[in-house]
Amino acid sequence: MSDAFVDAGDGRHSAAARFTARVPADGSRIHVACGATDTPQRASHLDVPVQAAGANAKASSHGYSMLPLESDSGVMAINGRFDGDSARTQVTVNGKSAAVVAESSDGAYFAVGDTAHKGRNRVVLTQHGRAVSFDMFEAQL
Numbered sequence: 001m002s003d004a005f006v007d008a009g010d011g012r013h014s015a016a017a018r019f020t021a022r023v024p025a026d027g028s029r030i031h032v033a034c035g036a037t038d039t040p041q042r043a044s045h046l047d048v049p050v051q052a053a054g055a056n057a058k059a060s061s062h063g064y065s066m067l068p069l070e071s072d073s074g075v076m077a078i079n080g081r082f083d084g085d086s087a088r089t090q091v092t093v094n095g096k097s098a099a100v101v102a103e104s105s106d107g108a109y110f111a112v113g114d115t116a117h118k119g120r121n122r123v124v125l126t127q128h129g130r131a132v133s134f135d136m137f138e139a140q141l
Contacts, residue, residue, distance in 0.1 A: 005040070007033040012040070020072055021048075021139075048139075062132045064125060070116060070138045075101060078108045078125050078134075090126040093136070098123075112136075 005012040008021035008030055021030045035043030064080035082089065086103035093115035102109040108125070115121075116138050123134045 003037050005033075005035060005037050005043075007043075012037075018072060062130070064127075064132045064134075066123065066134045066136070068135055068137055070112060070121075070136055074112050075109050076112060076123070076136065078110070078123075079106060080108075080127075082106065082108050082127065088128070092124045092126075094121055 002014060002016045004015035006015050007013070009032075010020075010022070015034065021032065029047045032046045032048055033043040034046065062080075064078055066076060066078045070076065078091070082103050082105060084103055084105055086100040086108065089100050089103055089108050091098045091100055091108070091110040093110075093112060094117070096115040098110045098113060098115055100108055100110050108127075116136065118138050121136045121138060123136045125132045125134070
């Protein structure tokens with residue numbers, strides 16, 4: 001992979017490492033080029049569809065929301081009303097417990113760890129006996 005590159009709009013990056021892509025304001029697609037470093041003119045160009053945050057409207061109606069794309073940092077935020085005591089908050093990813101690393105009155109932050117896989121993942125927040133679920137996507141090109 002060291003002889004390949006990925007360009008998601010901000011210049012070429014080695015395909016052997018992580019890269020960051022900016023999601024357009026309309027949330028529709030990310031334009032990506034992939035190719036061999038020695039023949040960039042033969043790069044493949046892809047339009048990767050992105051599910052807009054509005055797709056989580058059902059979860060948002062319960063007072064909680066979460067961005068649908070997994071963060072490069074490995075820590076995700078769930079926004080909503082919390083009591084600030086992370087000991088009473090549980091998060092699972094694909095049925096496996098995820099560590100809640102911080103909580104404030106308006107957000108809980110959890111470490112994804114090795115619980116996620118490429119593609120669609122299911123996140124479940126349990127707070128005061130109520131469960132709310134979200135889709136979280138880990139990019140796969």
